[in-house]
Amino acid sequence: MFRITLLFTISLVALSLANQDDYTGYKVYKILPKNEDELKTIQTLIKHPQVDVWTSSKLIGHPTVLMVPPTIDYQLRSLLRVNNLPYYTLIDDVQSTINNEKNEQATARRIFSDRSGRISFKQYERFDTITGYLRNLTNLYPNLVKLINIGKSYEGRDLEVLKISSGGNGNKPAIFVDGGIHAREWISPATVLYIINQLVENYSENSALTDNIDWYIIPVINPDGYEYTHTKSRFWRKTRSPNGSSCQGTDANRNFDFHWREVGASSNPCAEDFAGSKPFSENETVALSNFALTLKKNVKLYLTFHSYGQYILYPWGWTSALPDDVDELDTLGRNANTVSGYKYTVGSSTNVLYAAAGGSDDWFKGVAGVNLSYTIELPGGGLSGFDLPPSRIEEVVQDTYKMVKVFASYIEEKFVNN
Structure with missing residues (x-):
């Protein structure tokens, strides 16, 4: 039986996670289901209103990637452990990733700026x-x-x-x-x-x-x-x-x-x-x-x-x-x-x-x-x-x-x- 109650009882207030100016403390996890039971657990998990699903699949061995705010991070990891779902931390701090992307974009604009309309x-x-x-x-x-x-x-x-x-x-x-x-x-x-x-x-x-x-x-x-x-x-x-x-x-x-x-x-x-x-x-x-x-x-x-x-x-x-x-x-x-x-x-x-x-x-x-x-x-x-x-x-x-x-x-x- 899947143990999902923990995460779903902590907060049922729906938040639009992407409506953020600052993603400090947000983390991104990757989960790879090995069987049908794990797939079902993941499908339930991603319905939580504070989980932002970046990619998901209904196929065994295909990854689900999701972003979570710091308010539910501990509970989500606890849920994954309780259900024996192996996970990997892809991003430890999302804001740092955004900052790096901005810097790379700025560098590209300086090098490749083209005012000819192309x-x-x-x-x-x-x-x-x-x-x-x-x-x-x-x-x-x-x-x-x-x-x-x-x-x-x-x-x-x-x-x-x-x-x-x-x-x-x-x-x-x-x-x-x-x-x-x-x-x-x-x-x-x-x-x-x-x-x-x-x-x-x-x-x-x-x-x-x-x-x-x-x-x-x-x-x-x-x-x-x-x-x-x-x-x-x-x-x-x-x-x-x-x-x-x-x-x-x-x-x-x-x-x-x-x-x-x-x-x-x-x-x-x-x-x-x-x-x-x-x-x-x-x-x-x-x-x-x-x-x-x-x-x-x-x-x-x-x-x-x-x-x-x-x-x-x-x-x-x-x-x-x-x-x-x-x-x-x-x-x-x-x-x-x-x-x-x-x-x-x-x-x-x-x-x-x-x-x-x-x-x-x-x-x-x-x-x-x-x-x-x-x-x-x-x-x-x-x-x-x-x-x-x-x-x-x-x-x-x-x-x-x-x-x-x-x-x-x-x-x-x-x-x-x-």
């Missing part, structure tokens, strides 16, 4: 720089790219999709790509920017990917949260809208109107996976979904980039049942994995990671009709996983782009050549 991929860019880069591309490549405003974030930032198209009558199959739905996952926007960079600035080498396919790409769908992680709270995850409580923000990737809040999402406004007061309560998810529906007849592949954990996930997130076309989804995901220097786990979200209803990948498949819908959990790095050093950005984005080309080639083969 991206260096030697540092993590701020949202205004990203927006400036996209607009600069429209001036430099007016026959290839077009910037489409699809709405504004809660704090008034422009939500803009870059359309990449070499022409045609609008009947080409299309690929929809987004990133940055979770604010603290900085490598996600960097990866999406690299896809843009290769398709546009390196067009001569990648024209095969745009001659027969249109691309719709948005690097940061949650710009308010993204900026907040740069200026205030590094591990903020959600949007920045009021949510009817003393806490703030909604997990945008639990806010889509498809089996909303049925499983793997919280009704607690202070929880990191708060699904919102209602489906599509957020400006950002409304804008993304409304625009995607205008492309319903064209979009054949959806790729959304997250971090971290090295997973290629396909629906469903709301049920352990597999989609009817699971063989195609699984085969394509595994084919993409073969070109990667990293080893990704491929499978349905609920069965290899965790249940999470209301996600964008489920909505794109279940509502927008995009059968080939994937969430790519990118590699982590540094100490926290989210703090992949700027020196490794190029390594990860270049490797990921190899997989993107496999996905794109499949779309061309299936919907153009056939």
